[in-house]
Amino acid sequence: xxxxxxxxxxxNRTTSSQTASTTKTTQKKELDQESFLKLLTMxxxxxxxxxxxxxxxMLSQMTSMSTSEGINSLSSQMESLNSLMTSSQALQxxxxxxxxxxxxxxxxxxxxxxxxxxxIATGDGxxxxxxxxxxxxxxxxxxxxxxxAHQGNVAFNWDGLDKDGxxxxxxxxxxxxxxxxAGKSESLPVLAYAQVESVTLGSASSxxxxxxxxxxxxxxxxxxEIAGAGSKSTTDSTPKATNxxxx
Numbered sequence: 001x002x003x004x005x006x007x008x009x010x011x012n013r014t015t016s017s018q019t020a021s022t023t024k025t026t027q028k029k030e031l032d033q034e035s036f037l038k039l040l041t042m043x044x045x046x047x048x049x050x051x052x053x054x055x056x057x058m059l060s061q062m063t064s065m066s067t068s069e070g071i072n073s074l075s076s077q078m079e080s081l082n083s084l085m086t087s088s089q090a091l092q093x094x095x096x097x098x099x100x101x102x103x104x105x106x107x108x109x110x111x112x113x114x115x116x117x118x119x120i121a122t123g124d125g126x127x128x129x130x131x132x133x134x135x136x137x138x139x140x141x142x143x144x145x146x147x148x149a150h151q152g153n154v155a156f157n158w159d160g161l162d163k164d165g166x167x168x169x170x171x172x173x174x175x176x177x178x179x180x181x182a183g184k185s186e187s188l189p190v191l192a193y194a195q196v197e198s199v200t201l202g203s204a205s206s207x208x209x210x211x212x213x214x215x216x217x218x219x220x221x222x223x224x225e226i227a228g229a230g231s232k233s234t235t236d237s238t239p240k241a242t243n244x245x246x247x
Contacts, residue, residue: 096196096210102225108158108192109214112170116158118192125151126179126188133158134174141168150179172214193227194218 100117108116120129129146142163146154158175162168177188194212199220202208208220 094199096199096220096226099196100193100227101196101210101212101223102191102227103194103212103215103218104222104224105192105215106175106190107172107215108175109194109212110158110160110168110170110173111214112167113160115160116173116175116192118156118175118190120146120154120156120177120179121189121191122150122152122154122179123188125149126181126186129154129156129177129179129188131156131158132176132178134176135168136172141173170214191224 110116127149132143133141135141160168175190177190178185179188194215196210197213198211200209209217211217
């Protein structure tokens, strides 16, 4: 009986003298479906006729093998799907290089001779919007207003000049905004645009990362809007704003 099972499973049993003169045969470490069926057939052939194998037990063994095969097949298909999705995400992310994206941060980067653009989320509405530009040390560089009543997202543009009309230095600047809402002055969320310099492709466990000019990295999943190269637009709905999303 032992020899019969060994032949089905591909097991090579040798004596110590035979081992020294012959090459060892690699044993199977897993029981595949074909070997299982052979073993089951052999078991039925050599069963005791007075104590036959219980039908429920045999069906349970066959079901377990089928379930195991199904799980392995599903795992293989999921790996293929993850690979396909990762490749698709990589293709989409690579197209963002050189594009302007709206990020959930009120920090913008000013390049010499350029401007800083963004969106002010007024929500249900506000009037007489006041925009304040501050440098990294918190010093006010410029203030300007957007007159009239507004609702939803309002685009703003800082021309890069300080309050004396001189070009501001290149660097990071924080944009703050306030407006009159129901007769009171309230702070409003500000979102800035940034230019994508490069893309670090992610994997199934970690998302892709965008390197923003002068601002560092941000996850692709945190981007609120893709505005295109050199163009900025607003959306109809109010984006969810946070104080700082730059990593």
